[in-house]
Amino acid sequence: MEIPVETVITAVAVYPDRARVTCRGRCELPEGLHQIVIGELPLALEPESVRAAGAGTARVRLRSVDVHRRHYAQTPAANVQALEAQIEKLQDELQALDDRQAVKQASIDHLDGLREATTEYAWGLARGRSTVENQANLMRFFEEEDARLRGDLRALDTEQRDLKEQLAKLQAELDQLRAARPRQRYETRLEVEALSAGSFEPEITYVVGQAAGGRTGWRPLYDIRLLEPSGGRAGGRVAVTALAEIVQNTGQDWSDVRLSVSTARPALNQRVPELKPWFVDVPHPPQPLPRMAHAKAAAARQDFAMESAAADAAPAAMMMAPIREAPVEVEVAEVQDSGTAVSFAVSGSVDIPGDGTPYKTTIGQHDLTPQLDFLAVPRHTDAVYRRAKFNNTTAAPLLPGPASLYAGDEYIGQNRLEYTPTGAEIELILGVEERVTVKRELVRREVDKRLLRDVRQVVYGYEIKLENLLSTPARVTVQDQYPVSRHDQIKVRLDRVAPEPVEQTDLHILKWQIDLAPAEKKIIRYDYQVEHPRALQVVGLLD
Template structure:
C-alpha cells in the first residue's frame, strides 16, 4: 500500500509537469500561398477559410411562464452553448453557428464484401514455461498497483471543471438547407473546452394554458402550455429549463419544432386544483343460471378549483381492454359523457371549471365473460 501511494504521487507529479510543457510549447503555424492576377493596380483584403476539429455547439432554451393579473405570457430565450478545443484561443472572432454538417457530406460510404465461412478453431496456445510460485506471486503483486494507479490517473485526467458561461445577443438566418445564427461583435471562446452561452433570440408567445390530470395514477394536476412557434426559424432539439415567473421548476427536452408548429410543455403541478378518484360501485352477478359472469364497476372523480380564476381541465381515465374474444368491456354510463374514447379505452373529459367551483365526473363499465373462464388483469 505504501509503495502504491508513492507511485501514485510520482505519476501525478509527472502528469502535472507534462501539462505544463504542453501548455507552454509553441503553437503550430500554417502558411497559405495565394496566387493573384489583377487587371489593374489596387488593394484588397483576402479572407482565408479553413476547417478545424473539436469545435461544437448545442441549442439550449429558457422558457418562462409569466402570470400577471389573470393574463399569461410565454417568454422564450434561445441559447447556443459553444465550446472548442482546437488548440488556439478564439479572441474577438466573428462567429456564425449553423446546423450544416459539411464533414458528413464529403464522401459517401463504400460497401465492402461481407463474407461468411466455416468456423476453423484456432491452433492451441503453447504452454508457458513453468515458473516458481514465488516469482509469479511477485509479478502479480507488482502489476496490480500499476493497474490501479493507471485507472486513478485516467479518472483524474478525465475530470474537467466547467466554467460559467457569458451571454450575448445574436441574429438568425434560415434557408431550406440549414439554420445559421450570426453572432454580433467579437466573441471570445477559450480553447480549454469551457462553454460560452450566446443568446440567439428572445420571443414572446401567446400561450394556451390548460390543466391535465390522470387520477387513476396520481392526484397531481399538471399545467400544460401550448404555443405556436412563430419565431424566425425552426426550434432545434435541445434541453429546456422551465420557469414559472422567477421560480425554476425543472428541465425537459424539446424535440425539433418547425416554424408554425405547436410546442407543448408541462410547467409543473398546480396545487390549487384538487382531484380525488373513488370506487363507487363493484357488483358481481351471482345468478348461477346464467352462463355469463358480469362485473360492474363505478367510479367518481371529484374536482375543486381553488385558483381564483376559471380553469380549463382535461381529465383522463381508462377502462380495461379485452385481449380475448370471449371477454367484453363496455362503458355503460358516464356523466358527463367523455369527449373522446380511444380504441384502447382511454377516456378524456374536457371541462371548464369556474373559480371556486366543484364538479364530479361519474362513470360505470361492465366486464362480461364466460363463467368458467378465469380472467386476469382486473386490478380493482
C-alpha cells in the same frame, strides 16, 4: 523569398460539429516570387478545406496553396511555454532542497558517529584529558545540534511537499494543454507573385473538425419561463430564451472574433443516401448476450445517462439566478436565413478558449402567447399538470435541445424541445398546479350472485372529483380508461358515463374537457361491466 506572417483570427462560423475559421495578417512584398508562410495552425484543421485570398496596395497573383505539418522543438503556444518554464523553475528549486536535505542528513550521520564513540570519551575521562563537566557540555551540544538539524529537515520536507503539490498541479495543466496544443502544428505556404511592390494582407479560411482531445461545435439550450398575469387576470405569456453553447478544443484560442453559429451540417450534405435491399423474413428468437456483454451494455447506458444529466444540469443551474428588479438588456444574435440553413450572427466580438471550456451566448429572446390548460391522469397520479401550447411565431426554427422550465421565478425541471419550424405548435408540461385537485375513487363494485347462471358479471363504478382553488377559471383535460378485452369470451361494456367524454378511442381511452369556475367542484362518473364464463380465469381486473 520566404516571408513569415503572423495572423490573427478575425471571424468564426460554428456548425454543430465543426467550425470555419478566418485568419488575416499583413506583410510588405517587393516585386518577384515569394513564399508567404503562415504557421501554428491547429491539428484539427482539415487540410483540404484551406482557402487563401487577400488584398493590399501590391498587385499580387496567387499561384498555389500548400499545407503540411511542422514539428516544433517546443510547443508553440505561449501559455504552454510559460507553464513549461514554471515547471523547470520548480524542478530546480526541488533539486536545491534535495541538496540541502543531503547536507543536513550527512551532519546528522556525523553526530550519530560521534555519539557512538563512547569508548574514546571514557579513555579521555580516565586519563584526565577531559572532565565530567566537559562531557556533559558535549552531550548537550549533541542534543541541541541534533534537534536543530532534525527541525531543519522537517522544514525542508514541508517546503518540498508544497513544491511537489505545485509541480503536480502545473504538470496536470501542462498535460491537458499539450493534448490540445501538441508540438506538431499545420503550416500553410502561399506561393505568390508580386507584380508591384507594396503592402499585402493575406487571408486564409479553413475548417476545424473533431480534435483528438474533444469536439468542436455548438448546441442550443433553452430557458422557457411561464409568466402569468398578476391580479387574477386571464392570459399569460411564455418567454423563450435561446442560448448557443459553443465548445472548441482545437488548441487555438478564438480571441476578439466575429462569431456566428449555423444550423448547417456540412458533413451530412456530401452524399445522397443509398437504398439498401429491404428484406422480409419470419421472426427469429433473440440470441442471449454473454453475461459480460450485458454488463458492458448496462454500464454504457448508465454512463450515457450520467453524462446527459450532467450536461442538462449545467444550464439549469446557471439559469436559477433570481431575476433582478431592473434586469439588464440582453443582446441577441441577428437571424440570417439562407433557405438551406439558419445562421445567428452574434453582435460584437467574443473570446472562446481553445481548451474545450464551454462558452454560452444568447441567440434569441421571444415572448409567445400560449394556450394554457391543465392535464390530469388520475388513474396514475393525483397531480394536475400545467400545460402550455403555443406556436413558434419567431423568424427562425427552434432547434432540438434541452430546455430549463420555470413558472415565474420557480424552477420546475427539465424538458427537451424537438425541432420546431416557424409556425408549428409546441406543447410543454410546465410543472404541477397544486391549486387544482383531482381524486379518483372506486365507488361501486357489484358481482352478479345468481348461481343458476354460468356467467360471472362484475360492475365497476368510478368517481373523479375535480376542484379549482384558483382565482381564475381553469380548463382541465381528464384522461381515464376502462379495460379492453383480448379474449372473445370476455365482454367489457361501458354502461353509464356523465358527463359524456369529448373523445373515446377503440382502446377504451376516455377524455373529458372540464371547465371549472373559481372555487367550483365537479364530478365525473362512469360504470363499466365485465362478463365472462365462471370457469374462465381472468387476469388484469382489480380482483
